[in-house]
Amino acid sequence: MTAILDRTATHSVPQATAPVASADAEGSRHLVDLIRTSLEDDKAEDIVVIDLAGKSSIADYMVIASGRSTRQVGAIAEKLQQRLKAAGYGPVSAEGTRTCDWVVVDALDVVVHIFRPEVREFYNLEKMWQTPSRPARAINA
Numbered sequence: 063m064t065a066i067l068d069r070t071a072t073h074s075v076p077q078a079t080a081p082v083a084s085a086d087a088e089g090s091r092h093l094v095d096l097i098r099t100s101l102e103d104d105k106a107e108d109i110v111v112i113d114l115a116g117k118s119s120i121a122d123y124m125v126i127a128s129g130r131s132t133r134q135v136g137a138i139a140e141k142l143q144q145r146l147k148a149a150g151y152g153p154v155s156a157e158g159t160r161t162c163d164w165v166v167v168d169a170l171d172v173v174v175h176i177f178r179p180e181v182r183e184f185y186n187l188e189k190m191w192q193t194p195s196r197p198a199r200a201i202n203a
Contacts (some may be wrong), residue, residue: 136162
């Protein structure tokens, strides 16, 4: 048995080690599906899901999407927060809602980045976090 810190409580919740891993993975995939559906419903563009397994311990997945304007970015983030709360994930926090150029929604095991296209292109998080499809090869000169 291991103790897993419950983010909504101040006490530890005892859980069995093996079932937690599979339950967490399944729960994270369900959460990603819910997030993707919310983003699609609000007409977010260029939605990318990045599996962070083996890359980071802060989250299981990263979701990146674009909105066409600051108004749309803010609305997408706000609706996502409302839908996650309604689905039982509790209140989730968001940063960047003041300017809405880039809003980060902390959805427990999934981090969601919603950008205006220019800001997304500048930071290029996909390039930083995605695994290359082929390993780099040395070029013989």
